[in-house]
Amino acid sequence: xxxxxxxxxxxxxxxxxxxxxxxxxxxxxxxxxxxxxxxxxxxxxxxxxxxxxxxxxxxxxxxxxxxxxxxxxxxxxxxxxxxxxxxxxxxxxxxxxxxxxxxxxxxxxxxxxxxxxxxxxxxxxxxxxxxxxxxxxxxxxxxxxxxxxxxxxxxxxxxxxxxxxxxxxxxxxxxxxxxxxxxxxxxxxxxxxxxxxxxxxxxxxxxxxxxxxxxxxxxxxxxxxxxxxxxxxxxxxxxxxxxxxxxxxxxxxxxxxxxxxxxxxxxxxxxxxxxxxxxxxxxxxxxxxxxxxxxxxxxxxxxxxxxxxxxxxxxxxxxxxxxxxxxxxxxxxxxxxxxxxxxxxxxxxxxxxxxxxxxxxxxxxxx
Amino acid sequence: xxxxxxxxxxxxxxxxxxxxxxxxxxxxxxxxxxxxxxxxxxxxxxxxxxxxxxxxxxxxxxxxxxxxxxxxxxxxxxxxxxxxxxxxxxxxxxxxxxxxxxxxxxxxxxxxxxxxxxxxxxxxxxxxxxxxxxxxxxxxxxxxxxxxxxxxxxxxxxxxxxxxxxxxxxxxxxxxxxxxxxxxxxxxxxxxxxxxxxxxxxxxxxxxxxxxxxxxxxxxxxxxxxxxxxxx
Ligand SMILES: Nc1ncnc2c1ncn2[C@@H]1O[C@H](COP(=O)(O)OP(=O)(O)OP(=O)(O)O)[C@@H](O)[C@H]1O
Ligand SMILES: [Mg+2]
Numbered sequence: 001x002x003x004x005x006x007x008x009x010x011x012x013x014x015x016x017x018x019x020x021x022x023x024x025x026x027x028x029x030x031x032x033x034x035x036x037x038x039x040x041x042x043x044x045x046x047x048x049x050x051x052x053x054x055x056x057x058x059x060x061x062x063x064x065x066x067x068x069x070x071x072x073x074x075x076x077x078x079x080x081x082x083x084x085x086x087x088x089x090x091x092x093x094x095x096x097x098x099x100x101x102x103x104x105x106x107x108x109x110x111x112x113x114x115x116x117x118x119x120x121x122x123x124x125x126x127x128x129x130x131x132x133x134x135x136x137x138x139x140x141x142x143x144x145x146x147x148x149x150x151x152x153x154x155x156x157x158x159x160x161x162x163x164x165x166x167x168x169x170x171x172x173x174x175x176x177x178x179x180x181x182x183x184x185x186x187x188x189x190x191x192x193x194x195x196x197x198x199x200x201x202x203x204x205x206x207x208x209x210x211x212x213x214x215x216x217x218x219x220x221x222x223x224x225x226x227x228x229x230x231x232x233x234x235x236x237x238x239x240x241x242x243x244x245x246x247x248x249x250x251x252x253x254x255x256x257x258x259x260x261x262x263x264x265x266x267x268x269x270x271x272x273x274x275x276x277x278x279x280x281x282x283x284x285x286x287x288x289x290x291x292x293x294x295x296x297x298x299x300x301x302x303x304x305x306x307x308x309x310x311x312x313x314x315x316x317x318x319x320x321x322x323x324x325x326x327x328x329x330x331x332x333x334x335x336x337x338x339x340x341x342x343x344x345x346x347x348x349x350x351x352x353x354x355x356x357x358x359x360x361x362x363x364x365x366x367x
Numbered sequence: 368x369x370x371x372x373x374x375x376x377x378x379x380x381x382x383x384x385x386x387x388x389x390x391x392x393x394x395x396x397x398x399x400x401x402x403x404x405x406x407x408x409x410x411x412x413x414x415x416x417x418x419x420x421x422x423x424x425x426x427x428x429x430x431x432x433x434x435x436x437x438x439x440x441x442x443x444x445x446x447x448x449x450x451x452x453x454x455x456x457x458x459x460x461x462x463x464x465x466x467x468x469x470x471x472x473x474x475x476x477x478x479x480x481x482x483x484x485x486x487x488x489x490x491x492x493x494x495x496x497x498x499x500x501x502x503x504x505x506x507x508x509x510x511x512x513x514x515x516x517x518x519x520x521x522x523x524x525x526x527x528x529x530x531x532x533x534x535x536x537x538x539x540x541x542x543x544x545x546x547x548x549x550x551x552x553x554x555x556x557x558x559x560x561x562x563x564x565x566x567x568x569x570x571x572x573x574x575x576x577x578x579x580x581x582x583x584x585x586x587x588x589x590x591x592x593x594x595x596x597x598x599x
Contacts, residue, residue, distance in 0.1 A: 051498055076500035086495030090513045090593045099499055132596035148499070158498075 001027045002048060002156065002188060007057030009043050009213070017043040018213035020057070027155075028186040032203035034193055036236070040213035041192040045158050048190065049078045061156065076100055079149030079157040079187070083165050085141040087133035093119065093144055094129040100152040111151075118147040123177055139170040146178070150185070157189045164193065175201060196237055200225065200244065208233050222248035246322035249361055251354070254317060254324060256338050256347030264288055264305070268297050277333035280308055285344040287314060287337050314339050317346055321361070325354045378562070382570060385563035393548070397571055400544035403534040404579060407466050408526045411473025412481075412519075418474070419481025420507065432478060439475040444533045447471065448540060465537040472533060473526050480522025484515030517594060520587035524580050531576040535568070545571050 002025040009018040017040040025031035033041045046052040048059055050071050059066045066074055087096050094115045095102075101111035116129055122143040133141055142162060149157055163171045163178075179202065182189065193199055199206045200221040208216045208224070210232055217229040225245035228234035234241075261281045262269060268291075269278065277290045280303055289308030300307060315327035315338045327336030328351035335348035386393055418436075422429040442450075447468045452459050455467065488511050496510045538546015548568030555561040588595075 049498060051494070072500045072502045074500075075498055078498075080495070080498035082491060082495060082498075084491050086489075086491035088492060088496070088510060088514075089489075090510075090591070092593075103500055103505070132593045134593070135596050 001025065001060075001062055002031075002190060003060040004044070004047075005058045005060060007044075007047060007054050007059060009040070009047060009052065010055045016213055018047070018054075021213065021215055023207055023215060023218065025188060025190050026205070027188045029204035030182060030189045030191055030202055032191045032193060032199040032206045033209060034196055034199040034203075034206055034236075035209035035216075036211055037194060039209040039211045041194070041209060042160055043213070044209070045160055045190055045192050048156075048158055049075045049080060076104060076152060077154050077156065079152075079154045081142075081145045081149045081157070081159040081162040083161045084138075085133075085145035087141055087144055087148070089133050091132075092129065093124075093131050093133065093136070096133065096144055097147045097151050099148055100154075104152060115147070115151060118150055119144075121150075121181070122147045139166045139174065142166060142174060143177075146181075155188055157187045159189065159191045161193055162191075163198070164195065171198075178202070208236060243322065243325075246325060246358065247320050249321045249358075251315070251319060251321045251324045251357060254315070254338055254349050254357075255353070256317075256349055259335065259337070259345065259348040261285075261287075261345065262291065262303055265302055267302055268300060268307075269293070277309075277335075279333075279337065279345070279348075281345055287312075287339065287345050290332050292332070312337060314343075315349070316341060321354065321358055324349060325351060325358075328354055379566045382563045382567035385567050393567065393571070396538075396543060396545050396547055397575065399542075400531070400534055400538075400546075400572075401575060401579075403465060403469065403537070403542075403544055404527060404530045404575065407469035408473045408477075408523065408530055410466075411470045411477050411526065412523065414470070414474045415477035415481045416512075418478045419485060422478065422482040423485040429482060433482070436475040436478045439471055444468070444472070444536050445540070448537060460542075465534070465542055468537075469530055469533060473530065476526045476529070477519075477522055480519055480526075481515070484518035484522070485511055487518050488514045513590070516587060516590050520583055520590075524583045527579045527583060528576045531572055531579065535572055545575070 004021045004023040007018060007021045008016065010016050019040075021044060023031075023044075033044060035041055043052055047054050048061075048066070050066060053067075061069075061074075061077075087093075088099070091099075094112050097115035097118055098106075098108075098111040101114065102108070116126060119126060119129060124140060124143055124147075128136065128140070133144070136144065142165075145162065149159075163174045166174065175198065191199075191202060193202075203221055205218060205220055206224050207218045210216045216236075217224065217233045219227070219229075222245055224233070224237055225241040225248070228237050228241070238244075259279050261279045264280055264282050276293050278293055280288045280291050282288055288305075289310040290312065291303060291307055292309060295307070297307070309332050312331040313323070313327050315324040315336055317338055317340055324336060324338070327338070328334065328349065329336075331337065331348075335350055336354070337348055338346045340346055418432060422432040448465060451457065451464050451468045451471075452461055457464060492510065492514065493506070496506045501510060534544055535546035535549065538544045538548075539550055545568050548564040548571070552561060552563075552565035552568070555564065
């Protein structure tokens with residue numbers, strides 16, 4: 001657990017970067033600090049490992065006042081990942097990862113062995129071990145940065161915009177892998193970002209800071225989206241926050257209705273009503289797309305790939321309300337397709353039914 | 368030492384014959400010339416490291432440190448040789464006179480090189496090292512200095528090569544090194560010009576400079592395998 005107790009940072013030039021911050025980052029959870037540029041996120045983060053010394057107040061690491069520890073010892077217990085990874089260009093990847101174990105005097109062979117395991121754990125091939133950082137892409141370097149921070153198995157990790165310098169596709173990959181890793185490791189993590197979507201996706205709790213270093217709101221992502229405390233937070237959280245909040249509510253068991261289907265490769269059904277959509281599945285009952293029965297089928301005997309409309313998303317039974325609603329809205333028939341965990345068709349729901357479910361949830365949550 | 372001019376071999380091209388005729392003496396000069404070129408640079412580097420670190424660590428010290436060391440370099444070498452003994456309370460022609468003067472030159476050249484070399488280390492890297500728990504001294508020797516090697520090596524090449532030529536000047540005030548070949552040449556040039564020792568001195572100085580320069584280049588390569596890693 002990390003606890004900020006009335007922590008203020010005033011820089012020598014008079015700038016108050018952080019103002020009487022009270023904040024607790026719970027053990028084993030991801031606490032995200034988010035806010036506009038210059039609101040004091042980095043300053044707050046770096047006060048934890050004393051890269052920056054607070055002007056007043058105390059930061060507690062469990063029951064220890066961080067100010068009472070030798071800085072290098074404090075820092076060796078705290079993993080740290082920064083935006084451009086900050087790898088050591090003169091050390092091989094394996095030695096970069098083993099940095100802290102080397103500092104702690106761990107046997108070199110032992111430390112390298114652990115480093116190799118970590119390399120694999122962050123999703124990089126073993127033959128990268130002997131490379132130098134310049135031979136890796138930005139996203140790969142960032143993974144090494146994460147591995148390096150984990151090498152001595154510190155209970156606490158600090159991450160300052162670790163994924164913001166890579167392209168959106170890689171960023172999403174890194175975020176997903178980070179969440180998976182955290183699920184296995186359960187570290188106490190303080191994560192800084194200026195991207196509210198990233199904060200909502202990664203945070204167990206999110207602290208929104210406003211410029212001047214004030215904590216505006218500390219809440220779980222769903223609470224932040226559904227009940228922003230003031231106009232600043234509401235504006236920062238963004239416009240479609242209501243819709244995004246649905247991504248945090250499970251739909252429960254959707255009461256689906258059976259959906260008529262035709263199998264890919266079967267003959268095109270004839271003589272039915274025009275202007276209706278028929279769901280196409282494969283041999284394993286996995287939905288493939290929709291067939292417009294009102295279309296002109298000249299030259300076609302069977303249901304083939306090229307006739308399919310594939311725009312619809314799928315909802316899983318047990319998934320979120322957001323996924324369920326999106327399945328309805330993206331389906332040309334207006335019926336959202338629901339599948340089981342194996343991807344096989346269960347049935348369909350309509351947007352109206354999902355909305356009723358949402359309303360029911362609302363009344364449940366506000367007695 | 369007796370050196371007799373032989374009128375049949377006074378052509379500049381006979382420097383090789385001159386060398387063979389006086390090889391043990393010339394090799395001794397070459398050897399001491401080498402030491403005088405190398406040792407002051409090594410000691411100069413050891414002194415320049417903390418100074419350069421200071422100039423980098425406390426930014427306000429950079430301008431004064433760089434200007435003062437820069438000024439030292441403008442003192443003519445012969446004047447510096449003469450000034451060192453009285454300033455340090457040594458005898459004239461004390462064996463330390465020339466090495467000390469040369470060390471001063473090396474420091475003058477290398478302080479800036481070290482400071483700039485340390486400045487070439489990416490700020491992110493330094494911050495990361497600090498955050499991972501390197502103590503300042505560990506960080507200096509394990510992170511900053513290794514990364515600064517290419518810039519420092521470039522400065523060392525200049526320092527070593529220029530030392531070779533400054534050492535030769537010291538030969539003219541009586542120290543035993545390749546500079547004495549020039550003195551011999553002048554002494555033997557009466558009444559007629561006698562070039563072989565002079566040409567030999569030039570040739571050996573240039574060879575020595577090239578060899579030392581290559582040694583620094585080789586050392587740099589040895590210390591920086593990471594610089595040759597081809598980007599992906
Ligand atoms: N060394 C410093 N001296 C003076 N002021 C500083 C210093 N470092 C930061 N500040 C100021 O403190 C405030 C907070 O800075 P900080 O770097 O913590 O912001 P941030 O939230 O991380 O911003 P960003 O999203 O742009 O990284 C800013 O107004 C900044 O200008
Ligand atoms: Mg920042």
